[in-house]
Amino acid sequence: MKYKANNFIIDGLKAEKIAKKYHTPLYCYSYKDLKKNIDNFKNSFKNVDPIICFSVKSNSNKFLLKEIGKLGLGADVVSIGELMRSLKSGIKPNKIVFSGVGKTTNEISYAINQKILLINTESRSEILEIEKIAKLKKKIVNIGIRLNPNTDANTLSQISTGKKENKFGVSKKTFLDLVNYVKNSKNLRLKCLSVHIGSQILENRPYEKMLKVIEKIIKKSKFRFEYIDLGGGMGIDYEKKNKHYNFKKYSLSIKKFVKKFNSKIIFEPGRSIIGSSGILISKVIYVKEGYKKDFVILDAAMNDLMRPALYNAKHIILPVKKNNKKSKKIYEFVGPICESTDKFSTIKKFQKLNKKDLIIICDVGAYGMSLSSNYNLRPKIAEVIIKNSKIRVISKRQSINNLM
Numbered sequence: 371m372k373y374k375a376n377n378f379i380i381d382g383l384k385a386e387k388i389a390k391k392y393h394t395p396l397y398c399y400s401y402k403d404l405k406k407n408i409d410n411f412k413n414s415f416k417n418v419d420p421i422i423c424f425s426v427k428s429n430s431n432k433f434l435l436k437e438i439g440k441l442g443l444g445a446d447v448v449s450i451g452e453l454m455r456s457l458k459s460g461i462k463p464n465k466i467v468f469s470g471v472g473k474t475t476n477e478i479s480y481a482i483n484q485k486i487l488l489i490n491t492e493s494r495s496e497i498l499e500i501e502k503i504a505k506l507k508k509k510i511v512n513i514g515i516r517l518n519p520n521t522d523a524n525t526l527s528q529i530s531t532g533k534k535e536n537k538f539g540v541s542k543k544t545f546l547d548l549v550n551y552v553k554n555s556k557n558l559r560l561k562c563l564s565v566h567i568g569s570q571i572l573e574n575r576p577y578e579k580m581l582k583v584i585e586k587i588i589k590k591s592k593f594r595f596e597y598i599d600l601g602g603g604m605g606i607d608y609e610k611k612n613k614h615y616n617f618k619k620y621s622l623s624i625k626k627f628v629k630k631f632n633s634k635i636i637f638e639p640g641r642s643i644i645g646s647s648g649i650l651i652s653k654v655i656y657v658k659e660g661y662k663k664d665f666v667i668l669d670a671a672m673n674d675l676m677r678p679a680l681y682n683a684k685h686i687i688l689p690v691k692k693n694n695k696k697s698k699k700i701y702e703f704v705g706p707i708c709e710s711t712d713k714f715s716t717i718k719k720f721q722k723l724n725k726k727d728l729i730i731i732c733d734v735g736a737y738g739m740s741l742s743s744n745y746n747l748r749p750k751i752a753e754v755i756i757k758n759s760k761i762r763v764i765s766k767r768q769s770i771n772n773l774m
């Protein structure tokens with residue numbers, strides 16, 4: 371993605387042309403970038419030869435899941451819907467892990483029937499429920515136990531999951547108790563220790579700390595785990611400050627760790643796989659003067675891309691066509707929804723914008739479309755992908771009639 375003669379180009383195609391043909395707002399993905407991210411992830415961790423399970427909640431588009439599966443990844447799912455869609459997309463059950471704090475009886479039963487790789491459990495009551503269902507089905511079920519390592523991921527508090535005040539995983543004491551319990555169960559087979567300390571992590575330190583905690587607890591448990599699931603969370607460079615997550619450094623630490631315990635590593639990356647490969651193209655409906663700034667009212671809103679409203683997340687905004695005329699006003703980019711949090715960014719010295727101009731919101735491949743809703747009865751927007759210089763619609767724009 372770059373500019374050529376002042377035009378924003380994605381994989382050789384003009385964003386302006388794409389917008390004209392498929393209308394706005396529009397999610398647009400680059401297959402090239404997706405593949406690049408997957409290759410980069412695989413290469414960085416080559417020395418530990420992990421099972422890589424794509425976190426489906428970051429983007430659950432059917433076409434993308436199929437492509438991601440074809441590129442060799444498995445799936446990390448958090449609901450029966452995501453599990454069914456992953457299977458339907460051709461991802462093999464032995465490459466699927468099921469995470470989440472509240473799996474229902476129905477979800478557990480379905481997962482057992484499908485013989486997935488692991489159900490990663492997060493509480494004593496959930497383990498008892500799985501055991502009960504397994505007993506009724508006369509089956510032995512492979513499970514993992516998710517540890518809450520009480521490590522600060524040093525990320526946005528809303529996407530931190532590994533501190534003791536977070537609902538995820540079990541405490542160290544409970545973990546050890548549960549290892550003993552499951553060891554003696556006839557219908558459960560303990561296979562995995564899992565963790566996931568949060569998302570958009572850009573430093574190595576939190577992961578290093580987490581590895582130390584895991585090391586200690588494995589030694590204490592005196593149990594050999596066939597799998598260690600280290601979760602996802604590797605951050606991406608949203609603000610283009612050249613702050614990339616250092617995969618190589620992490621892989622060296624993991625390599626050392628693996629040597630001690632001889633376990634197979636599982637990863638559950640979402641954002642680092644799909645985040646940078648998607649943009650949102652949107653059109654300016656109006657530019658409106660405020661007291662101290664101008665509001666650029668876009669046709670995209672928080673229901674299409676919720677991250678800024680939900681987490682105060684930052685996404686770079688760029689013009690589709692550069693005009694080299696700086697605006698004297700501060701611009702606040704907002705959507706048309708009746709909520710004050712329906713805003714994307716406030717930018718000084720953006721180029722002068724007018725009605726009908728097109729802009730791009732960057733790095734929205736992860737937690738963009740998957741977090742979208744019909745709030746304000748707005749139809750879900752379309753998704754397209756560019757693959758081998760061809761565009762294809764991978765999810766149609768909902769019509770108003772769909773909603774009536």
Ligand SMILES: *Cc1c(COP(=O)(O)O)cnc(C)c1O
Nearest residue numbers: 425469569602603638639640641
């Ligand atoms: C959300 C989630 C992930 C993916 O996190 P990313 O930051 O997108 O890599 C992985 N594992 C679990 C259990 C999750 O909840």
